Amino acid sequence: MRQIPHGTSLRVGEAWAIAFTYFTVAITVSLVHSTAGTPTWVIIAATLLVNSATATLAYAAVTAAGGSVAAGVAAGWLTSTRFGVLAAALAPRLWPQRWKRGVAAFSAFDPNIALANREEEDENARRVYVAMSLWLVLPWWLGASIGAVIGDLVTDPKALGMDAMFPALFIAIIRPQLTTQRARLIAFSGAAIALGLVEILPGGLPFLIAALPALFALRGSESGNS
Amino acid sequence: MLTWGVVAVLAVGVYGQRALGMALIDPNRISVRSRQVLAMVPLSILCAVTALQTLSSQGALVLDARVAGIVAAAALSWKRAPMFLVVVAAAAVTAAVRLIS
Numbered sequence: 001m002r003q004i005p006h007g008t009s010l011r012v013g014e015a016w017a018i019a020f021t022y023f024t025v026a027i028t029v030s031l032v033h034s035t036a037g038t039p040t041w042v043i044i045a046a047t048l049l050v051n052s053a054t055a056t057l058a059y060a061a062v063t064a065a066g067g068s069v070a071a072g073v074a075a076g077w078l079t080s081t082r083f084g085v086l087a088a089a090l091a092p093r094l095w096p097q098r099w100k101r102g103v104a105a106f107s108a109f110d111p112n113i114a115l116a117n118r119e120e121e122d123e124n125a126r127r128v129y130v131a132m133s134l135w136l137v138l139p140w141w142l143g144a145s146i147g148a149v150i151g152d153l154v155t156d157p158k159a160l161g162m163d164a165m166f167p168a169l170f171i172a173i174i175r176p177q178l179t180t181q182r183a184r185l186i187a188f189s190g191a192a193i194a195l196g197l198v199e200i201l202p203g204g205l206p207f208l209i210a211a212l213p214a215l216f217a218l219r220g221s222e223s224g225n226s
Numbered sequence: 227m228l229t230w231g232v233v234a235v236l237a238v239g240v241y242g243q244r245a246l247g248m249a250l251i252d253p254n255r256i257s258v259r260s261r262q263v264l265a266m267v268p269l270s271i272l273c274a275v276t277a278l279q280t281l282s283s284q285g286a287l288v289l290d291a292r293v294a295g296i297v298a299a300a301a302l303s304w305k306r307a308p309m310f311l312v313v314v315a316a317a318a319v320t321a322a323v324r325l326i327s
Contacts, residue, residue, distance in 0.1 A: 017309035024317075038228040046228050049237035059232060061284045073232060077239040082271045087247030089264035092256055098249050105248035106241060110275065114268050161320030164295035167279040168316030170272050171299050172309040177269055186266050187273040194274030198282045210274030214266035218259060 005127040010115055015135045018111050021169045023139035028157040029053045030147025036060050040148045047144035051106060051137070054079040075202060082207045086113045093122045094129065107133040114173050182216055189213035291327065295320030 002012045026047065033043045033056065046056050058079040059072040087108040093116070094101055112132035119125040157163070178184050190210040197206040256264070280296045281287055299316035307315075 013308045013310060017313055020310060021313050033228055036227050042228050042230060042233060045230070046233045046236070049233060050240050051237075052240050055236050055240050056228060059228065059236060063227065069232060073235050073239070076236045077243070080240040081243055082275070083240070084243035084247035085264075085271065086268050087244050088251055088256075089247075089267045091248050091251065092254075092261060092264075094248075101249040102245055105244040108244040108248055110268070110272055114272060117265065117268060159321060159324060161291070161295055161317035161322075161324065163279075164292045164299070164316040164320035165313050167276045167292070167296050168299035168313045169309070170276040170279075171296065172303050172312040174269065174272055174276065175300075175303045183266070183269060186270050190270035190273035191277035194277050195281060195287065198278055199286055202285075206278065207271055207274050211267050211271050214263050214270045217262045217266040 005131050008119055008124040008128050010128045010132065014115070015132065017172070018132070018169065019135045019139040021165050022136050023143035024162060025053060025165055026140045026143030027147035028162045029057060030144045031151070031157055032057065033060060034148060034151040036064060040151065043148035044145050047141055052080050052083065078202065078205060079207065082211070083108045085208070085211055086110065089113065090117055090125070090129070093117070093125045095126065104129065104133070107137050109136055111169065111173055112136055118177070182219070186213045186216050189216070291320045291323035294323045
């Protein structure tokens, strides 16, 4: 199986799958904003500058449901706090120079951080992070621009099952990590907490609280069964 | 509807949080135990995102065609199918269930 970059565990097939997913998801997200009345150029600017589907979608969902602009922005910020937490998890393994990490921060998404973190060596984690960021951000920008331009051609992205692509992608990323009982416990707890809190707390908070099961990593680490 | 002002405010807030985690906190000051926990944070959060994107919609728990798509994705993933196939199958199964229901 071919790896990119060479010597890492990132396979070409995985990179293509993520690129394709972000491309189609970007089209979907742009169509959602388009149907909400957002002008084409604002959608493209949002894609390039905010660089997060969940943040703009949370804003759109809150304001469409009658929430204020401030509530929409707060929801957008809250849903993206996870990028900060994910970035902090990978940061010690990336470059010692702060400005390089500052540049890298702009494309801190879920899949590139997860796949970089999968590498045993820090050097390979860096290379996978850079490669995967490009494989993710370029199709993401391209797809969003196409979606913004074609606007009303695809009237119903849900009819094509596009809303199932993101969670399916995450399952494919998570599955190889579920090798230990502790990892499975953390995974199950994270999902259960999010589902338990989603109807009680505003958007974004369930994601943050669902990070807490990671504390199980400390439990029993003395016994050496990591 | 997004406006230029909202885009600017969201962009600053989202990048700020990314930069906070990635660059503003000195990694050398993070202890080994903290690193052990931080290494598991992505798994925990990704599972939360997956669960909510499968079983909720706009802050409410929902059981719809996506579940069928994700069950198919999980089964294929468990059989070590390529990621591309997992994602396409999830969309196809979800679309098919919506079509017949």
